[in-house]
Amino acid sequence: xxxxxxRVIRDHFPQxxxxxxxxxxxxxxxxxxxxxxxxxxxxxxxxxxxxTPDEYHIQINTKPLPGDPLAESLSTGLKVGFLGIELxxxxxxxxxxTLNQKSKAGFELTIDQTFGNCPQYIQSRSIKVRAVQPTIAxxxxxxxxxxxxALIAQADTFFVxxxxxxAVAGQASGADVSHRGGKPGFVRIxxxxxxxxxxxxxxxxxxxxxxxxxxSAAGLLFIDFERGDVISLTGHAEILWQESxxxxxxxxxxxxxxxxxxxxxxxxxxxxxxxxDNYASTxxxxxxxxxxxxxxxxxxxxxxxxxxxxxxxxxxSRNVKAFYLSPVSGVKPTFxxxxxxxxxxxxDGQPQIRTYTLACSPHDEHYRIAIKRETNxxxxxxxxxxxxxxxxxxxxxxxxxxVIDPLEQRPAILLAGGIGITPILSMARxxxxxxxxxxxxxxxxxxxxxxxxxxxxxxxxxxxxADRSKGLMKVYWVLSDPQDAQPGLDYQVQGRLNAExxxxxxxxxxxxxxxxxxxxxxxxxxxxxxxxxxNDNNIFAEAFGSGAIARQTEQSNQPAVIDAEQALVTxxxxxVEQEWTPDQGSLLEFAEQHGLAPDFGCRNGSCGSCVVxxxxxSVNYSQQxxxxxxxxxxxxxxxxxxxxxxxxxxxxxxxxx
Ligand code: FES
Numbered sequence: 001x002x003x004x005x006x007r008v009i010r011d012h013f014p015q016x017x018x019x020x021x022x023x024x025x026x027x028x029x030x031x032x033x034x035x036x037x038x039x040x041x042x043x044x045x046x047x048x049x050x051x052t053p054d055e056y057h058i059q060i061n062t063k064p065l066p067g068d069p070l071a072e073s074l075s076t077g078l079k080v081g082f083l084g085i086e087l088x089x090x091x092x093x094x095x096x097x098t099l100n101q102k103s104k105a106g107f108e109l110t111i112d113q114t115f116g117n118c119p120q121y122i123q124s125r126s127i128k129v130r131a132v133q134p135t136i137a138x139x140x141x142x143x144x145x146x147x148x149x150a151l152i153a154q155a156d157t158f159f160v161x162x163x164x165x166x167a168v169a170g171q172a173s174g175a176d177v178s179h180r181g182g183k184p185g186f187v188r189i190x191x192x193x194x195x196x197x198x199x200x201x202x203x204x205x206x207x208x209x210x211x212x213x214x215x216s217a218a219g220l221l222f223i224d225f226e227r228g229d230v231i232s233l234t235g236h237a238e239i240l241w242q243e244s245x246x247x248x249x250x251x252x253x254x255x256x257x258x259x260x261x262x263x264x265x266x267x268x269x270x271x272x273x274x275x276x277d278n279y280a281s282t283x284x285x286x287x288x289x290x291x292x293x294x295x296x297x298x299x300x301x302x303x304x305x306x307x308x309x310x311x312x313x314x315x316x317s318r319n320v321k322a323f324y325l326s327p328v329s330g331v332k333p334t335f336x337x338x339x340x341x342x343x344x345x346x347x348d349g350q351p352q353i354r355t356y357t358l359a360c361s362p363h364d365e366h367y368r369i370a371i372k373r374e375t376n377x378x379x380x381x382x383x384x385x386x387x388x389x390x391x392x393x394x395x396x397x398x399x400x401x402x403v404i405d406p407l408e409q410r411p412a413i414l415l416a417g418g419i420g421i422t423p424i425l426s427m428a429r430x431x432x433x434x435x436x437x438x439x440x441x442x443x444x445x446x447x448x449x450x451x452x453x454x455x456x457x458x459x460x461x462x463x464x465x466a467d468r469s470k471g472l473m474k475v476y477w478v479l480s481d482p483q484d485a486q487p488g489l490d491y492q493v494q495g496r497l498n499a500e501x502x503x504x505x506x507x508x509x510x511x512x513x514x515x516x517x518x519x520x521x522x523x524x525x526x527x528x529x530x531x532x533x534x535n536d537n538n539i540f541a542e543a544f545g546s547g548a549i550a551r552q553t554e555q556s557n558q559p560a561v562i563d564a565e566q567a568l569v570t571x572x573x574x575x576v577e578q579e580w581t582p583d584q585g586s587l588l589e590f591a592e593q594h595g596l597a598p599d600f601g602c603r604n605g606s607c608g609s610c611v612v613x614x615x616x617x618s619v620n621y622s623q624q625x626x627x628x629x630x631x632x633x634x635x636x637x638x639x640x641x642x643x644x645x646x647x648x649x650x651x652x653x654x655x656x657x
Contacts, residue, residue, distance in 0.1 A: 028040065
């Protein structure tokens with residue numbers, strides 16, 4: 001951070017910044033008044049009211065707006081933070097300065113620091129000079145009155161001033177003002193004195209939060225862009241490192257709370273108003289408190305079936321269609337790239353459950369799955385030929401542990417075999433599209449294997465993602481039967497992906513590898529990666545539907561758990577109590593033998609469809625399930641068998657099924 005700061009912070013204005021300020025019609029400020037209250041303000045004037053006699057000084061020829069507390073504070077030595085911003089273009093720049101002298105025309109300052117500012121979350125607006133200046137009225141409160149609450153509830157933009165306080169000296173001391181943006185509803189009104197605000201990834205300077213850490217005094221400025229009113233608040237801010245609701249707030253890293261002590265509403269003071277143009281692309285991928293609350297509620301129903309509507313179908317390749325699904329409730333549970341959706345329907349009177357990996361980014365509007373039609377596939381044929389756009393199908397929220405972290409520093413190798421491309425596409429989309437927000441692009445090497453050009457899916461989409469990645473994502477198409485495709489143009493590798501191809505494409509590095517495809521493909525890729533020296537811990541494989549790969553892992557020193565020789569199993573909800581013996585198989589098979597029909601999907605411990613609550617007893621897994629589950633309190637029925645107990649008593653297992 002220090003090295004970064006030294007590179008981007010200057011003590012003067014470069015020429016382009018001087019020109020930028022010269023043409024601005026308004027400028028935001030932050031300062032601390034004589035009693036330590038911090039205020040954010042807006043200064044307005046005809047373009048040219050800001051000038052820079054030289055690169056170290058700035059002259060501002062205007063007066064604070066009527067009612068603005070800044071007017072009483074302007075005196076020699078005042079430290080002021082400034083933000084120059086052109087809303088229509090999102091150009092912006094910040095500086096801090098010390099007031100030298102006042103004059104009739106305005107005041108002159110010496111620059112302390114100047115630095116660039118990120119354009120994220122700035123909504124574009126066009127300025128319009130008022131035809132008629134309305135009557136100005138100033139109102140003061142110590143709480144949020146109705147009109148203020150109405151404005152804040154709809155605000156997509158505000159400005160926040162902070163100050164380092166007395167405890168900090170030298171270069172780091174002084175005032176700051178910065179922009180905050182989000183969707184309307186991103187500022188939560190907790191009560192008549194309290195606001196809670198999400199903190200998104202910003203410029204990583206932490207000017208505002210850094211100041212809050214040492215001085216809680218803060219000032220907020222809201223603008224009614226349509227009416228030209230300004231509301232200035234002063235009070236105290238506190239960073240909420242542990243705000244529990246923030247995990248459900250899309251795009252938020254943390255939150256902070258503001259408690260107002262004084263409020264000034266300046267009606268009709270701006271000499272201009274604004275037309276809204278559009279939201280910043282970064283704003284589009286953030287949430288609201290209302291949506292966060294809905295997410296929180298939806299997470300309580302993660303394990304229950306919900307209705308989803310099929311909203312679109314696209315033919316992706318010769319035998320693969322993409323299906324776009326949207327929850328009827330309107331709340332799409334968040335997910336991590338690489339996770340899968342569980343779908344259920346009745347076909348010919350028989351319940352059918354399948355899991356399909358999502359082929360979309362968590363920020364995409366709808367869930368998208370891609371299904372390859374199998375000749376005798378009951379579910380795939382139902383999806384391809386019977387389910388129509390507008391129809392409803394039941395789904396469980398996404399889950400699964402095969403996920404990628406876009407912020408991880410190590411490069412990733414993504415290996416997709418056939419329809420195994422779906423989680424790989426989800427991961428690639430997430431890593432590339434999330435860079436708008438995180439400004440970190442993970443290096444990706446994507447190898448997609450298919451038999452023929454007609455059988456590969458998402459060819460254009462992956463290539464377009466690579467084009468957007470500024471060279472950090474490379475896609476290699478591997479075809480075993482290229483037919484008339486052009487080598488080097490339509491595909492890069494003929495035959496099967498092997499170690500020689502990987503070694504030629506990749507430099508030596510510390511990689512994470514993600515593999516998805518048919519079981520034989522995954523096993524051969526896993527073995528190849530191990531042979532190339534990649535540690536088992538860094539190889540992740542999606543196994544559902546095709547069986548897990550055999551890993552070469554270190555032997556555990558834990559004593560092995562063994563199956564019981566006999567057990568009394570109670571399915572509590574169904575009120576079935578039966579004796580189990582090893583020849584009756586897993587608890588899923590045992591339940592089915594006794595006329596029960598628990599949910600299931602993969603039957604190999606990968607999808608999590610058969611996870612139920614355990615009420616009593618302990619179970620053994622011959623093969624550790626790869627799905628997410630709580631080992632203490634849940635049972636993966638398809639892999640579980642009653643475990644032998646240490647004492648000689650009767651083994652009993654009770655499950656909530
Ligand atoms: S059916 Fe998939 S984990 Fe049991």
